[in-house]
Amino acid sequence: MMNQQDAGPRRFYMIACDILFREVCRLAADAPNIIDLEFVRKGLHDVPTEQMQADLQRRIDAVDPTIYEAVLLGYARCNDGTVGLRARDIPLILPRAHDCITLFLGSRHQYRQYHDAHPGTYFRTSGWIERNFADGDGTIMDGLGLNKPFDEYVAKYGRENAEYIAQFLDSWKRNYDRLTFIDTGVAAELDYSERTRLEADERGWTFECVPGDLGLLARLLAGQWDSPDFVVVPPGWRITARNDERVLDSAEPSDSGAGAGS
16 A cells, blocks of 8 residues: 655545546546546436445445555445445545535535525536436336336326326426536536526526535545545444434444444
8 A cells, every 4th residue: 555655646546426527537637646537327326225335335345455545435425325335455535425416516514505595406517417317227217117208108007197107207396496507617618507597497497507616526636634524434444324414424343323433
């Protein structure tokens, strides 16, 4: 394992959701360290929690500790999909956040402030637009057969049942009235903000474009983890969940509680 006192850049291995693809690639190119990247398809968020945990743990375990100084996770708590993950021979580091919106807005405070002011908000980023694969990705919806074209439902269940299924699958939208695009400064020529505005108009929702802040992700890649914004999991320890503003922590294997310090 690399000695932190060695001159020159440190070498990290990052496992990230491909929602962050453009932002992480840009940051990795400019980082003061050598960052090798592995991106995981967005659909991992939608599989059962245990399956997501197992998939990420397998990827963590495959990282060579003789080459890398630490494993970075481009994830947050993500419906507990990262809870229970263990660091092996090198530390495991991830942002202390509920979900990736915090990573795009730069801090838990910024996310909370926006959410409190606009509780019915659904977010879009370049990654959420580009990586939103419709089906065939092994997600829960795919496994249940609930991601098919409407005509297939009609053929299989009849029109009345098909209409009920469609209404049920669309019901989540009733909780939202605002569509907000987070502009992180990538893919400007693709005008995803305008695309999001048109989608908001179609839904009858309010549209807003807000500037993103990649400072949290930049500090993750720079190795600047000495702050409450990150969970540093020492070798042999695991990620734990907290039911307070800290969101996540780490604990020794013998400690079954969720409040151990990191």
